[in-house]
Amino acid sequence: MSKIKRLVVSIVISILILGGGVICFNNSKDIKQDTKILSQSSNKIQKELVNRLKDTKKIQVYHNYHEENLDNIKPVTITDKDIISDFIDLLSVTHKNKSKDMGGGSVNNQKLVFILDNGNIEIYYTYDSLYEIGYINYNGQTIDLPYDFFRLISNVEMYSPKKSSIPRDVEQLFEKYNWTPSFLVNKYKYLLPNDLIYAPEKGIDEIYWAYNLQFSKSIGLDFSNLLGKEIEVEVYYLLEEMPKFTQPIVDTTAVILRYNGNIVGSYIDSGILNRAISSLNRQSFKEITGDNIEDFIIKKHINENSKLNKEMSKKSNEELIKIYYDSMYNKDVVTHLSTLDIGKILNYMDTYPNNKRLFNDINFEDELFANSNETEVLEVKEDDVENGQLKNFRVKINIKESNNIIQEKGIYDVVIVMRKNENGTYKVISVGF
Numbered sequence: 224m225s226k227i228k229r230l231v232v233s234i235v236i237s238i239l240i241l242g243g244g245v246i247c248f249n250n251s252k253d254i255k256q257d258t259k260i261l262s263q264s265s266n267k268i269q270k271e272l273v274n275r276l277k278d279t280k281k282i283q284v285y286h287n288y289h290e291e292n293l294d295n296i297k298p299v300t301i302t303d304k305d306i307i308s309d310f311i312d313l314l315s316v317t318h319k320n321k322s323k324d325m326g327g328g329s330v331n332n333q334k335l336v337f338i339l340d341n342g343n344i345e346i347y348y349t350y351d352s353l354y355e356i357g358y359i360n361y362n363g364q365t366i367d368l369p370y371d372f373f374r375l376i377s378n379v380e381m382y383s384p385k386k387s388s389i390p391r392d393v394e395q396l397f398e399k400y401n402w403t404p405s406f407l408v409n410k411y412k413y414l415l416p417n418d419l420i421y422a423p424e425k426g427i428d429e430i431y432w433a434y435n436l437q438f439s440k441s442i443g444l445d446f447s448n449l450l451g452k453e454i455e456v457e458v459y460y461l462l463e464e465m466p467k468f469t470q471p472i473v474d475t476t477a478v479i480l481r482y483n484g485n486i487v488g489s490y491i492d493s494g495i496l497n498r499a500i501s502s503l504n505r506q507s508f509k510e511i512t513g514d515n516i517e518d519f520i521i522k523k524h525i526n527e528n529s530k531l532n533k534e535m536s537k538k539s540n541e542e543l544i545k546i547y548y549d550s551m552y553n554k555d556v557v558t559h560l561s562t563l564d565i566g567k568i569l570n571y572m573d574t575y576p577n578n579k580r581l582f583n584d585i586n587f588e589d590e591l592f593a594n595s596n597e598t599e600v601l602e603v604k605e606d607d608v609e610n611g612q613l614k615n616f617r618v619k620i621n622i623k624e625s626n627n628i629i630q631e632k633g634i635y636d637v638v639i640v641m642r643k644n645e646n647g648t649y650k651v652i653s654v655g656f
Contacts, residue, residue: 268364272362272366273311275339275344276339279311282336282338283298283299284300284379285336306379306406309375314368319367324354330350332349346360348360357373371462374464393457393459402461408476410455416429416432417450417451419450421433421525422532427582430569431582434520437508437512438503439490441504442504444486444489446487449487456479457479461475461477463475466491472493476493477490477503490502491505517565517566517569521645531558535561535650544562544600547559552596563650563652596622597623598620599621601634603616604616612642613643614649616639616641617636617637619637620635620636621634637656638655640655
């Protein structure tokens with residue numbers, strides 16, 4: 224993961240961890256003993272450390288990607304026995320890093336404090352998120368550890384639930400597909416839409432639930448009979464990495480859907496901002512349906528006869544581009560949605576993160592609209608290059624009023640890519656300078 228991306232994630236973390244105080248994870252579960260993992264360790268110092276940590280009562284995690292002074296870091300305090308066990312299990316694994324060289328995404332010499340009845344044990348750690356390597360220092364010795372250990376450190380900070388208990392039915396479902404839940408990220412309620420047919424006048428909920436229904440159905444959990452009903456949503460952090468086809472995203476969370484206390488749906492979702500998705504049995508959307516998400520939605524889940532979709536189908540490409548800019552500046556969310564390709568909408572669903580939502584539902588308060596410029600379209604020229612379902616346009620625009628620090632007032636040349644959507648209408652998929 225690049226340092227720029229980690230910077231964005233750190234901004235997200237500052238929003239999620241309100242007040243910045245000590246965060247406690249509590250659970251009454253018994254600590255798990257994994258002697259098989261322990262027996263794999265051939266490092267005497269590592270075995271000694273793990274043996275000393277087996278009676279850990281709490282762990283204080285000092286982690287801040289941009290802070291070098293430990294005195295300025297407020298720890299996340301873990302009292303949940305299962306999460307403590309996850310740390311110790313990963314500390315038990317023998318691992319050899321291919322290199323000790325760190326890149327531009329490193330966290331240096333931060334620490335974990337293991338609190339026991341007979342005193343504390345401090346361990347300092349260093350890892351690199353770009354090369355996905357890391358090690359700890361204990362008693363003057365350097366011990367390489369698998370990168371999953373350091374992912375757990377960073378995600379314990381990112382996700383801060385008040386409670387982290389994992390119900391048995393959740394454990395059993397994840398175990399069936401070789402996933403290991405570590406802690407509860409969040410829990411909230413959602414009202415499912417009445418149907419899964421998208422129209423810009425209705426918002427974008429139908430898109431999110433239409434494609435995730437396919438992931439859930441692939442493991443035999445079909446929640447389509449619950450449309451229009453309120454469900455409970457639980458999100459869990461998983462110890463294992465995302466499937467290979469989602470790289471470079473590696474951090475994994477899973478969504479559990481409940482109705483009347485019973486599990487009715489589930490799928491893998493890395494979350495807003497870095498969204499990568501799959502079924503619990505590690506299948507991609509194309510493996511399940513034969514289509515990518517955008518084509519699947521366009522073919523099966525769009526109301527071609529909605530008022531706005533019909534209106535846009537009668538517009539020229541130049542007219543639609545002008546509507547794209549005007550609706551953004553005027554904070555007209557519904558009209559703006561009608562100018563967007565499904566792929567563009569999917570991208571927007573992953574931005575402006577909020578840990579109280581599964582996805583960004585796109586509203587006029589989003590930065591997308593708050594920082595939009597008053598823009599006049601001066602000229603639109605279509606490139607001669609034929610590119611399947613795509614069309615490229617060279618557009619000259621005049622920014623008459625600037626509301627962001629990236630663009631000043633003035634004349635600019637931009638490239639707008641549009642793709643064929645419902646009714647054969649070309650809609651905006653990307654805008655670049």
